Amino acid sequence: MPINKKIILSIVLVILWAGLIFVMSSMNTNESNDKSKSTINKVVEATVETTNDLGITDKHPSENKMKQVIEKLNGPLRKVAHASEFCILGILVYMCLKAFNIKKYKIILFSILLSFIYACTDEFHQSFVQGRTSQFTDVLIDTAGAVIGVLFINFIFYLINKKKHPELKDDKIINAN
Numbered sequence: 001m002p003i004n005k006k007i008i009l010s011i012v013l014v015i016l017w018a019g020l021i022f023v024m025s026s027m028n029t030n031e032s033n034d035k036s037k038s039t040i041n042k043v044v045e046a047t048v049e050t051t052n053d054l055g056i057t058d059k060h061p062s063e064n065k066m067k068q069v070i071e072k073l074n075g076p077l078r079k080v081a082h083a084s085e086f087c088i089l090g091i092l093v094y095m096c097l098k099a100f101n102i103k104k105y106k107i108i109l110f111s112i113l114l115s116f117i118y119a120c121t122d123e124f125h126q127s128f129v130q131g132r133t134s135q136f137t138d139v140l141i142d143t144a145g146a147v148i149g150v151l152f153i154n155f156i157f158y159l160i161n162k163k164k165h166p167e168l169k170d171d172k173i174i175n176a177n
Contacts, residue, residue: 010096017092018118021085025122029131036078040070082138083145090115090146091153098157108150115146 027035044066051057061069094111102110119142127134 004099007096007099010092010099014089014092014096017085017089021089021118021122022125024085025126025132026129028129032078032132033074036081037070037074040073040077041066044069044073079138079141083141083148086115086119086142086145087149087152089118090149093146094150094153104154108154111150112143112147115150116143119143119146 024032048057048060052060090111093114094107097107097110116139119139122142123134123136123139126132
């Protein structure tokens with residue numbers, strides 16, 4: 001099978017995204033925490049400003065209240081960020097494997113499996129980063145994100161195939177590549 005531009009691009013995208021995950025995981029605890037808290041602060045500030053502009057609220061919370069909100073949101077949103085990173089990884093791996101014309105059930109299985117393996121290596125890598133920990137629960141959160149991404153992109157392709165081939169029954173569309 002000749003390597004075409006689509007295959008090369010899909011491989012490059014997977015590698016770039018995996019590299020981004022690696023870089024994000026290389027941040028020490030303080031750097032990572034500061035970055036996420038800063039992002040949350042910007043979103044909360046923008047939300048307060050928007051609600052004030054729309055007349056929904058008419059004041060700004062105290063600095064102490066803002067810190068409390070940021071602290072409460074930080075943990076759960078960091079987990080969502082992990083899942084989101086791996087959701088995108090799952091989609092990119094799916095697209096890469098699809099470029100190789102592999103059967104659909106193998107694409108789904110291998111996309112999830114490769115994302116799980118990368119999540120394991122990511123957690124192992126974090127065990128060497130100052131202040132970071134390696135937790136299997138994070139592997140499960142990352143893998144859940146990948147599963148969501150893989151199922152989402154698979155459903156999108158199902159809808160595309162259904163629109164392209166309205167004459168086919170659902171079972172034929174599901175098995176189509």
